[in-house]
Amino acid sequence: MNDAIRTDTIVAIASAPGAGGVGLLRLSGPRAAAIANALGAPTLRPRHAHYARLRDADGEVIDDGIVLWFPAPNSFTGEEVVELQGHGSPVLLQQLVARCIALGARQARPGEFSERAFLNGKLDLAQAEAIADLIAAGDNRAARAARRSLDGVFSRRIDTVVEQLVLLRIHVEAAIDFADEPLDTLGGAQVRRGLEQARSDLALLRRDAERGRRLRDGLHAVLIGPPNAGKSSLLNALAGSERAIVTDIAGTTRDTLRETIRLDGLELTLVDTAGLREGGDAIEREGMRRAHVEIERTDLALIVLDARDPAAGEAALGDAVAGVPHKVYIHNKSDLLKAMPALDDPDRVFVSAATGAGLDELHARLRSIASAGAGEQVDGEFSARTRHVDAIERAQEHAQRADAELVHEHLELAAEELRLAHDALGDITGQMSADDLLGRIFSSFCIGK
Ligand code: GDP
Ligand code: ZN
Secondary structure, three states: OOOOOOOOOEEEEOOOOOOEEEEEEEEEOOOHHHHHHHHOOOOOOEOOOEEEEEEOOOOOEEEEEEEEEEOOOOOOOOOOEEEEEEEEOHHHHHHHHHHHHHOOOEEOOOOHHHHHHHHOOOOOHHHHHHHHHHHHOOOHHHHHHHHHHHOOHHHHHHHHHHHHHHHHHHHHHHHHHOOOOOHHHHOHHHHHHHHHHHHHHHHHHHHHHHHHHHHHHOOEEEEEOOOOOOHHHHHHHHHOOOOOOOOOOOOOOOOOEEEEEEEOOEEEEEEEOOOOOOOOOHHHHHHHHHHHHHHHHOOEEEEEEEOOOHHHHHHHHOOOOOOOOEEEEEEEOHHHOOOOOOOOOOOEEEOOOOOOOOHHHHHHHHHHHHHHHHOOOOOOOOOOOHHHHHHHHHHHHHHHHHHHHHHOOOHHHHHHHHHHHHHHHHHHHOOOOOHHHHHHHHHOOOOOO
């Protein structure tokens, strides 16, 4: 895959949409320099800035600017790359793109430059994803973490475990070929120790990748509680929009709705779940199933109760949120209370989604949980995505099973589990990823990247 030669030349505007001081056009592919010459650029020297007047088919000047040529393979994509810097006018830049296309280039798909860099071995998949995360980073810490992933900090951690797994696979598969001998005489103890090391490295990697995912995505929270407690109203009050549908018919919130709010640089995603209750029609049951999936992966449960009868709401909840690390009990509709009893519990707040009372206190509480959730900033912190954490988790499961098979001297099964663990990690760096996974990842990038 890495030595595939792409014969077409792609073009896109690489600067941000809209007007700006400078606009940037990027070409990548074998005809990049030829197209620049046809536009009016002089004979290009590698990595030199050339002034040029760029012309349309009639010789009329479209714009003037700077042309830079990066011959293959010393470019971002590993292919011949030309960058045209002109005035930051969307109209002029579009004319230049159209002219490049007339001269034989093709409009690049979103993320196609990064995809080519990946396919040409300039970056691995985790690094390519870090480019998109760097561009989208919401604060300094997330940007620094994405920058480290782009530099390969995360990839090197994965490669280290992959090397350990490869060694183990070689040992175990060699032992299979000497099937009559017990593994111990062929270094069984050594294999077990090696696997133990790989598993403890995987556990650390998972912890650090989870931290990196939180830096990127923020803490994940769900709003949960009985029908009509005011979850949708509260979601809207916190997010400051009319996003969720508010009704007074119990059970209207059937889907999970997402709204993201930013608290001190951390993103808090609120999910308005279906009221948890037995029965209901098929659509309602589907809503409940999704609610349970959200609860399983959440860091924080915001439990919304009707302040007039909180005990009933809590009873209806059962042990649904038992495994959630952080919980806040929100006694909503405080405006309907005749008297507000004292709440000694720091995890309980009175609010009114209707009047806004208590929302500041709730915000403060969420902020402190969000900053505690991200933890202390640590050296070498890198960014990661949910799909990376999931892949590490899969690798851990297979490594654990490999260990169990080794105990029983089931060498073939152990070898297979080690292969699957190796495959799972390969998905992160893209060493063995299916084309559809690659397509999904790169299509979420912006054009020109
Ligand atoms: P959900 O089913 O938990 O999402 O509840 P909704 O947000 O749809 O609200 C149910 C009903 O309670 C609606 O009629 C809301 O207007 C009302 N409601 C929500 N919050 C408050 C509040 O703080 N005070 C009062 N008085 N009514 C509220
Ligand atoms: Zn609702």
